[in-house]
Amino acid sequence: MKVHIKYYAKYADYAGTRMEDIETDIITLRDLLNIVRERHPKLKEDRRSLIAINDKFVGEEAQISDGATVSIFPPVSGG
Amino acid sequence: MKVHIKYYAKYADYAGTRMEDIETDIITLRDLLNIVRERHPKLKEDRRSLIAINDKFVGEEAQISDGATVSIFPPVSGG
Amino acid sequence: MVVGRIQREPIEVEPFLKSYDMGVGSIITFQGIVRKTESSRELEYLFYEAEEKLATEELTRLLTEAKEKFNLIDALAVHRIGIVNPGEISLLVVVNSGHRNEGFKACSFIVDAIKERLPIWKKDHFVDGEETWH
């Protein structure tokens, strides 16, 4: 299946792109994040990242379905 | 000697005037206040009043000199 | 900067928000507004009486204290006196600081101190004609 990954703020700099598609068979978010972090090792610098699937915040135990958009956010720093 | 007494806010209502002069021989504020409170008994309703002599806040042990202006303030309620 | 003022004219907030120096990271304001009801009774207006000279001195003194205690850049306050109608501002406090934590503490401190220390008194004028000093 195909998953769309979106990177925000410094993660877009680290990945060199704001969006990429990944072809994969895995269905848990945790496994998918491991793949993404191996591809772009600088993403490992934060102990925790915020994740949304299809614009809803989720925990790492979430399941992924075909065509899902997975957004990976650095720790927030607004205000 | 002559002392000018100024009343503020509800004390002006109680005294029926904003200012009155008192002829007296006494020189401590405490004794003067006792005279004023006998003259206008409703002033006794507050346990504590703020007092200024010649525009400076003072304690009841202060001394009064001829021609002094003694201001008697109710407890404050601004804001 | 420290500015403490007692005035009869309506309080304009905007001029106080316009000028600050480049070290300011936090602006906190408090506006006290006259409510339409007091103790469930309809208010026509509030009347504030002040010993203006002493009140202005004490206001400046407490703002200076707050500026030092909380390391503020600016501490500004305006208290209105005379007749103040429901919906109008009776008290404005503006605190400019580098960071917000000291700003929140300072603003709350200043409002409390104004209500405790300034020789200003408030009289409710109710729609039914009754008047009560606080």
Add this chain to the structure above:
Amino acid sequence: MVVGRIQREPIEVEPFLKSYDMGVGSIITFQGIVRKTESSRELEYLFYEAEEKLATEELTRLLTEAKEKFNLIDALAVHRIGIVNPGEISLLVVVNSGHRNEGFKACSFIVDAIKERLPIWKKDHFVDGEETWH
């Protein structure tokens, strides 16, 4: 009323201070201002990036929480994104309440929650050309 907004345009404070209902006795505002220096280095500007949809939803959610928790009349907040220059407002929070104590607590709570929960990120652009994400 609850209003949460993420915008690229400069934030105007005045419109938020003009309309409130007759139960409001306290208006407290917080403005976060971009400082000229960050970690002792001169800043050219800040750049804020946001996931706008999620940030707006989360902002509305936290304002609604604060309104209930602190019994507010209105909770309003605007976060600016994009380029924000030193001296400009990056965040405005306005809290209208019956009394000031809950207003101060609520305003501080809202600012903290915005900084902890909104998917918004800040990049320093220094005058010397360096850029750093927070």
